[in-house]
Amino acid sequence: MQPYHLSEMKYLFIVLCLLSAYSQAQTLNIPTDNNSIQSGKKLFADHCSKCHEFGKQNIGPSLASITDKMPTSWLIAFIQNSQMVIRSGDPYAVFLYNEYNNMVMPEFPQLDNNQILDILAYIKDTSLDKTYTADNDTIDAH
Numbered sequence: 419m420q421p422y423h424l425s426e427m428k429y430l431f432i433v434l435c436l437l438s439a440y441s442q443a444q445t446l447n448i449p450t451d452n453n454s455i456q457s458g459k460k461l462f463a464d465h466c467s468k469c470h471e472f473g474k475q476n477i478g479p480s481l482a483s484i485t486d487k488m489p490t491s492w493l494i495a496f497i498q499n500s501q502m503v504i505r506s507g508d509p510y511a512v513f514l515y516n517e518y519n520n521m522v523m524p525e526f527p528q529l530d531n532n533q534i535l536d537i538l539a540y541i542k543d544t545s546l547d548k549t550y551t552a553d554n555d556t557i558d559a560h
């Protein structure tokens with residue numbers, strides 16, 4: 419193969435990388451439509467509800483308003499593989515892990531970004547319920 423072709427392919431490769439990074443960044447908006455919220459509600463019930471509640475600590479922390487507290491990219495990475503984020507040395511993730519006595523949250527490699535965004539849509543929508551805010555205030559007062 420001539421060097422000329424090689425550099426063309428390198429260029430194509432870089433363009434493809436940029437495009438895929440761009441499209442991933444594009445999909446990081448938490449959806450607000452009812453279909454996504456309903457799909458997230460079902461995924462949450464199947465995978466998360468045994469450990470997480472809203473406005474109340476269970477085996478894991480309350481997830482009320484978590485979408486306002488943490489960046490979406492962090493939430494996706496943590497939900498897909500919390501141990502990888504903790505091992506990367508992320509100070510908040512390490513703090514949380516210690517707070518929860520090194521309890522390992524399971525990995526969810528089977529959930530893709532869009533499914534996690536649906537779960538976050540459900541969490542965001544559910545967090546609008548004022549009862550959870552009231553509960554959180556009680557927890558904060560301790």
Ligand code: HEC
Pocket residue numbers: 462465466467468469470477478479480481484488493496497500514515516518519520521522523524526537
């Ligand atoms: C077996 C219990 C368990 C299951 C199931 C589980 N989690 Fe967790 N989760 C935890 C624990 C424990 C923590 C605290 C951090 C740690 O110990 O790693 C946590 C932390 C989190 C955090 C960070 C919360 C904060 O305050 O910053 C998010 C977000 C989260 N989980 C989302 C989810 C979602 C979404 C699902 C379902 C796809 C899920 N978790 C399933 C136990 C669980």
